[in-house]
Amino acid sequence: MKLINAIIIITFAMFNTVQSQELILEEHFDGTQLNEAIWNYELGDGCPNLCGWGNNERQIYSKDNVEVRDGNLVLTARFDGTTYTSGKINTKDNIEFQYGTIEVRAKLATGKGVWPAVWMLGSDISEVSWPQSGEIDIMEYVGKNPHEIHTTLHTPDSYGQSKNTQVTTIETIEDGFHVYKCHWTKDFIKFYIDEVLVYTFSPEIKDDSTWPFDKPFYLLLNLAVGGNFGGPEVDDTIFPQEFTVDYVKMFKD
Numbered sequence: 001m002k003l004i005n006a007i008i009i010i011t012f013a014m015f016n017t018v019q020s021q022e023l024i025l026e027e028h029f030d031g032t033q034l035n036e037a038i039w040n041y042e043l044g045d046g047c048p049n050l051c052g053w054g055n056n057e058r059q060i061y062s063k064d065n066v067e068v069r070d071g072n073l074v075l076t077a078r079f080d081g082t083t084y085t086s087g088k089i090n091t092k093d094n095i096e097f098q099y100g101t102i103e104v105r106a107k108l109a110t111g112k113g114v115w116p117a118v119w120m121l122g123s124d125i126s127e128v129s130w131p132q133s134g135e136i137d138i139m140e141y142v143g144k145n146p147h148e149i150h151t152t153l154h155t156p157d158s159y160g161q162s163k164n165t166q167v168t169t170i171e172t173i174e175d176g177f178h179v180y181k182c183h184w185t186k187d188f189i190k191f192y193i194d195e196v197l198v199y200t201f202s203p204e205i206k207d208d209s210t211w212p213f214d215k216p217f218y219l220l221l222n223l224a225v226g227g228n229f230g231g232p233e234v235d236d237t238i239f240p241q242e243f244t245v246d247y248v249k250m251f252k253d
Helices: 003-017
Strands: 022-027 066-069 073-080 085-086 088-089 100-108 114-122 135-140 148-154 163-170 178-184 187-191 197-203 217-225 241-252
Touching: 066 241, 073 088, 085 217, 088 187, 100 114, 100 135, 114 241, 135 187, 148 187, 148 197, 163 197, 217 241
Parallel strands: none
Antiparallel strands: 022 241, 066 073, 073 085, 073 241, 088 217, 100 178, 100 241, 114 135, 114 217, 135 148, 148 163, 178 187, 187 197
């Protein structure tokens, strides 16, 4: 009886946690066009202010590389023999929130040189710049290192050194769709792959240097090529490559 009561209590607590969150976005990419009431395109190569988008990336972002097809968002990286193009979108100024859960079901682009990512930036980045804005990398995959998913927090304290990070190896991660999830509170940020907890970030001292996460953030989805993290070597024979997103869900605490 005690065991049954314990199970009931745990189940009830989990139910209450879900119920306490407000669904603010459930995007299944229906139709044939990107919903620009939710999503913004990021275009170009970042120049003149952030050439290579700060990472020496090779791609030029274009609307032509962002497609809504068969109930999915498809970001396609291409190489025409001279130029790499790809797709990047965000929810800045449209959907931003502080604390909650974000869940993305996606299928990776693969091959040496590709760098698909699901990540978040502080909405004050235009005012305070990076890394004071903070960055939450829910999922990064670099094709030069098969089977590895990187989960990272960038703060003024780390300043791009990726010391707040976890690399999770999953032999089948390139196969089909997987769910990448982040649960963010005032006390911790937890990351899950297919509902399995892979990393918890909760520094003992939380100040502006180590924890720039007590403010609204927005979501970004992109497929980069090359760069400091993606790697200087790109296999030009792999293109085109598609980063496919089935759905995005956001819940606010």
